[in-house]
Amino acid sequence: MPQLVVLNGVAAGTVFVLGDVPAVVGRSPEAHLQIGDPWISSMHAMFERREDGVWVVDLESRNGTFLGTDR
Numbered sequence: 001m002p003q004l005v006v007l008n009g010v011a012a013g014t015v016f017v018l019g020d021v022p023a024v025v026g027r028s029p030e031a032h033l034q035i036g037d038p039w040i041s042s043m044h045a046m047f048e049r050r051e052d053g054v055w056v057v058d059l060e061s062r063n064g065t066f067l068g069t070d071r
Contacts, residue, residue: 002018002054003016003018004016004018006035009037020049022046023046023048024044024046026044026045026059027041027044041062043061045057
């Protein structure tokens with residue numbers, strides 16, 4: 001099962017397991033994966049499983065979404 005590991009900020013070290021459905025990460029109570037960090041938008045990004053792997057889609061977040069150093 002794919003995992004999302006938070007590397008820094010107030011939730012550093014938190015591990016989220018990504019299930020079979022798309023999962024939204026953000027500060028909002030409506031987000032599937034909630035992170036209470038001011039750098040995270042209310043509905044920040046969506047992770048979804050596709051045939052070729054896990055994709056991350058930025059949801060027009062204020063600070064952007066990065067995979068490594070790629071925005």
